[in-house]
Amino acid sequence: MIAVYLLLLIPLAGMLFLSRVRDSHQAGRINIRFNSLSLVASLWLAVDVLLEGPILSHSQMLYIDSFNVYLIALTAFVGLTTSIFSGPYMAHEQELGKVGKKRLRLYYTMYQGFMLAMYLVLTTNNMGVMWVAMEGATLATVLLVSLYRTPESVEAAWKYFILCGVGIAQALFGTVLLYFAAEQVHGIQETALLWTVLHEHASSLNPGVMSIAFVFLLVGYGTKIGLVPLHNWLPDAHSEGPTPMSAILSGLLLNDALYAVVRCKMLVDGSLGNHQAGNLMMGFGLLSFLVAALFLHRQTDIKRLFSYSSIEHMGLMTFAFGIGSPWATFAALFHMTTHSLTKSAIFVTVGYASQLAKTQRIEKIRGLIRTQPSIGWGLLIGTIAIAGFPPFGVFASEFLVLVATMNDYPWLTPLLLIGIGIAFAGLFRHIQPIVYGDVPEGQTAIRANMLPVMIHLGIVLFLGLAIPAFLGNWFNQATLLISGKLPL
Amino acid sequence: MALFFAYLSVVAALASGLAALAVDKSPGLGRFAHWLLRRWPKLQVRAAGVFSEAHYAEFHRNSLFVLLGISGVSAVLAGGGALFGGAVTTDTLPLGLPWLNWHIRFDALSGFFYLLIGLVLIAVSLYGPGYVREFEHGRHPLSVLGLFTGLFVAGMELVLLADDTFFFVIAWELMSVSSYFLVAFQHEHASNRRAAFLYLLMAVIGAMAIILAFGVLAGFSGGLTFDHFRTVKLTPVWASVAFVLALFGFGMKAGLVPLHAWLPEAHPVAPSHISALMSGVMLKVAVYGFIRFTFDLLDQVLWQWGGLVLVIGAASTLLGVLYAMMQHDIKRLLAYHSVENIGIIFIGLGLSLIYISEGQQQLGALALVAALLHSLNHALFKSLLFLGAGTIIHQTHEQNIEHLGGLIHRMPKLAVVFLIGTLSIAALPPFNGFVSEWLTFQAALQASGIGGGVLRSMVPTSASVLALAGALTATCFVKLYGVVFLGLPRTRRAATCHESVHRGMLAGPAWLAGLCVLLGVFPTPMIESLNVVTGQLLGVTLPGASALGWLWLTPVAPEVASYSASLVLVGILLTGWVCYQLLYRRGGLEARRADPWDCGFGGLNARMQYTATAFSMPIRRIFEPVFDVEETIEEKKSGPGNFQNTGLHYQLRVSDLAWPYLYAPVARVVTWLSRWVSRIQTGNIRTYIAYSFFTLLILLWGIS
């Protein structure tokens, strides 16, 4: 129980503390410390939940079950590794004169602020607070997107701000409707926004209201997930912000938005008793998956490229959650993990690559394997992994998604097949020339700390080969929670 | 026991892969050895010698291939054990998904393909050390090559072991990805990169199709292990869906027309011993997958499937050899012949499917045996030819056969070995290629037992296509051998090259050549052992295969057809010897050397001899429609009024129809779609808000 409070207090303290640290190098190190602290706390929490099952705080404001606890651990882990990467990276950016001391201070403060918002989204039991935290995450990152103050970055930040703001507002409307529907049920007036309570009485919530509410929630949080056609902010924000930012945006924020949607879906399913919510999610997911796959082909900016790949994968997960069968749910949960690990690792590598080539333009970066093998291989392996090749974990989840789809919606499988083919081609036609080939002049090796990448890819590889028992147990429990059945 | 050897083989392959990473770790290893052997100073000295800068490189190189050799030998043992023992062993490894561990099953079919891998692997491990030396000093790290070779081999073997979908696909993709890195190994040429990209793309799509094929079975059986699949009953429609998906997926890997076009791009650009493994062995793994899926997992067989496979196989056979005829890059030519031989194998499989669907298990078994035997034979002679080609390229640094010639005088030993491979692939008696084609013919000839008249006429027609392809193959290899080894050297490199100094580079191919002759002359034991496979798959065997004794091959019955390769060989040798005695020994005059007939003009030189292009011209003219030919003649004229020709330049480009008619359109469609889609992202924020606005409206309208 204490672990939860720690989890929320540590980033808060970090935020306050970092806001007054002037030396940026030191700030980087402190940032790492705080993140490792919260990782410890999250692991502690994970152990608790593993041993005692779901935890509900006395005020009922916080609720940890097997679904969000592994997301918490994941968030903490990615947060830590990314902070390890971002220290030297931002220092290098500072040497290049892209950012000043003050902005770096803002950066580190907001880093912790963002983590705080993430933890809050995941731990809270109150749909309203979840909304608040989600909006808070936007506000925390919006200034980081425009950190470089280039026209593009400002534009990206503005779009990010407005679009997510509007979207999130709709989510709030959905929440209001949720609350309203709950109030109609007698006996839960004062606790009507608590997820646990809602889930308990899901069957007695009014279907009409719930379905409207879900539309607003889906469009609202879906904007954050980056579902087509609400995705437009995502590539801009990813490509223009500092790379660590892109890493945690892709690796964490999208996951948590999806988490929120799934929580809502569980309520709506309980109330409607039909597959409407699932169908909506499948539709959005498939659309995002296919469109993003096509977008991949026309990218000229390497970070944009991978942000579209993020959209594609989020689409796949949304689709899988939409199917809702145990296999699909298991796959989606697993995919959340592997994707955020792999994608953040890739963004780290991409950050180094663009620093090394002094540009983000794809056609300017060539022959990485010759310039700096570690980065070249990192990028290549990462891409192979994200493209869903075994023995990397991403494959396992994509495999299960395909099989599950073949089970329930066989006529959709051709679309998935085509999508995966197109996506792979789009991704790889850009990456292979970057990695292989001859080196352009002026491209020199840099000091790069590939440890985070290796750790991430190592874990993903391991997960692809074997899922340890406790993790499998987690996934099974979460699957049971969401889909109501155990896979096999 | 067999399973133990199978595991051992995988482990050895992986070990060689990992050992490759230690390429420049000699000091560390030296210190480690020093610490390890501190008890035995003698050994310490020895180790110090090994790990010294001078010797380490060679030691390391050899150790890699020794490990591969161990893997090969144990693979042969494992395969032999399963094939002659006839036992089915199963196992599970505690890996994979929490509720789906890796299931292992090792039966005669896997054993047979294990044997196949092992035999080729031994040759490669003999060949390798000499061949890869050129990679040691250069831009290509040997560690990458070694690592992915190990993974590649391990992947292929794991595919044969897999007994559940998840594990199967993992192994399958491991095979594809690692071979991708091998194809992209020499990545400084843009063409190689392109080939590698295409290769991986095809692998992805194929794998997806395979997953879906398994997905159909999984959907009906509710499980993901093959045991579930074996018991499941499907409706004909769904069975056909699964079958078509499997045919697409495995056929794409196997390089069936029209999905073949990536194959001749990818296989030749890898290092030659890898090309041998890819063309010789990996394609067979695809065949294995198809057999496993169709004959083992699917519960029924429809005659339409057989017809489809038969047609596709025949098309691949014919087009493969025709395109091969037009190639002048020695390795591309061989790669295209892989397409042809895969076609032959699939003709056999198609016949088998037809017969089984007609309820004639006996004949089905015969056709299956023919296909399996041809897989083995093709693995042997194609690897042999690729290794030989590798030696040629290694010694002359020429891939274009138009620049070679007269090598038989400079590399007599290689010439003999290569000739054996050539005779085998040209399906000439008494070599092994002929045996399997003969069996395929025999299977096709039993078509009179088939019910449907369409099939009954289709089967012999496909057989005649096979005959045409066989004859064209002979033509093509007369061209290859004649241009490369015979005649006069066309370039200085060809004139000055010499036999490779490294003995292994000859021993590898020679080992395969020996096997070719052995299997060609004594095919019966092999076929007898294949009975175990058909027995496990179809429940029937070929009882009469050796009705007249083990020297004779009588697939159906002695009176229907019989062939005794050994006696044929004896007969040829005997007659030849008699003629030799009568005409030469008995007062025949010694042959006198003189200039060849030059019509009295004198000065014959290499530029006057027939080129490969000229040789294959009649075929090109006759089969015009299947090629995409681009022929240009530039005349340089000069003098007053440009009346006199001072120069002629003739250019010919013959390419595969699959590009303009299949691959290019798909690419165009995708590009068009992506351009079209990317219009939605206008960059104007008001548009974006409008998107979410209208999304909202539409959804609200939709639900209410």
Added chain:
Amino acid sequence: MAITELSHYQQAILLLASLIVLTSFLMLGQSRLLRLVFIFAVQGILLAITTALAADVLDSPHLYISALLTLTLKGIFIPIMLQRLVLNMGLHRDMETLPNPARVMMGGTGLVVFSYYVCLPIVKLSPLITLNTIAISMAVVLLGMLLMITRRQAVAHVVGFMSIENGLFFAAVVSTYGMPMVVELGIAFDVLVAAVLFGVFFFHIRSSIDSLDVDQLNRLNEVEK
């Protein structure tokens, strides 16, 4: 039941609701930024009154607080801040005329009808006639989005955004008598921060594309170049 039979409180609610929609329409049609901001302030005040009214009738004290918050934020602070910005940046002179206001207005009324149609199932839910206001609030939300779609001025976008918030708030008050306090506070805090950030961004945008015309923010796109 007809409006005549309602209590005055309810009648007042309905009246306010209609007024709020009216303000939304006015904003939609308004071409001068200062007036836009002014109308926005009026809307905020109306919202505050509504909240206070609800608080009084339902005597739920925490609604007073939220009423106070609304008044200070939406009614006073944000409008004044926006006005300052407009004046400092000298945007008060240039006026942005819609291509054809009539169609936009028609669209707006269409939205009102649409949201009513959508909300029918909710309205049927209970005899409480004030539920119709949910339709109104949804209409306000949609109108706010419409405002953002039709205007090119960043300031107008902010106003639209904020009026969406107003719509939400209104819905919360009239349909559910206010969200739990913690949520209210959270939302208020977010709105505050958002407002401040908007202020910051105006200067960034101004410095990057020396104007606040969002149509010029289109460097990042995927369209064929």
Added chain:
Amino acid sequence: MAWLLALLQTLLFIASAPLLAGWLKKVKCRLQNRRAPSLFQPYRDLRKLWRKEPIVAHPASWIFKAAPYIVLSTTVLAASIVPLIAVNLPTAKIADVVVLIGFFALGRFFLALAGMDIGTAFGGMGSSREMTVSALAEPAMLMAVFTLAMSASTTNLSVAMNYVLHTGLVLRPSFVFAMLGMMLVAVAETGRIPVDNPTTHLELTMIHEAMILEYSGRYLGMIEWASQIKLMLYGVLIVNIFFPWGIAQNFSPEALGFGALALTLKLAALTVVLGLSEVLFAKMRIFRVQEFLSFAYLLSLLGMLSHIILEVRH
């Protein structure tokens, strides 16, 4: 006993092959109103060639020297498995008709290699054309054989002939087509007019001769002999498969004698037909050979189809 008989039959076969060539020449001369050389002229030529000193070009490798032996031995082996005057001989079991085609292919393969061994334009051209023609001829040949094999349900020649003998005289449309197809193939394979002209030495027209242009002495002798055997082989195949009557089914002397007599008559008749065709037709351009052979293939295919459609009970 049987093996000995088989050996004798083989010897008889290869011994009488030149005689057939002589006879063919005689027929043609008669038809062209020329005085013919004696029937035994081919023997004299062969003896002369064996006596001569062979000349081998400088660039030639061992393949050039080995090729004639291989060609001759494969042809002899082929001759040994074809029933000449008696069926049920054990040698027929060594190889069936598919292998027979394989023998021809083997010999041709080495001959073509030998043609390319010297590195002159002639050899290459000859090899290329020879291989092309044979590639087109082989499917037609096989199709014809299949028609037979499917009716007799065997590819073993001796068994097939037995089958035809025992079914007695049956007018099979399939056999008519198959025989015609086989005849055309035989013309192409043995390099006779109109496909090739064994007597020409014009660079542009010759196929077979261009390939063996460099051969002389005993090598040339062997090749000539082999081609004579091949000619006779095709003749024997045609007459014995489609008109097997008279061939000996037991090994009693009178049966054998009668068989020999019958065979001689049949072959003589067939040769007359061949001679007629050679006189009547002119040699065709190399690129019209494909039409000729595709016609042959069409005939055999028709044979196959008529077998399936007309002769099998459905």
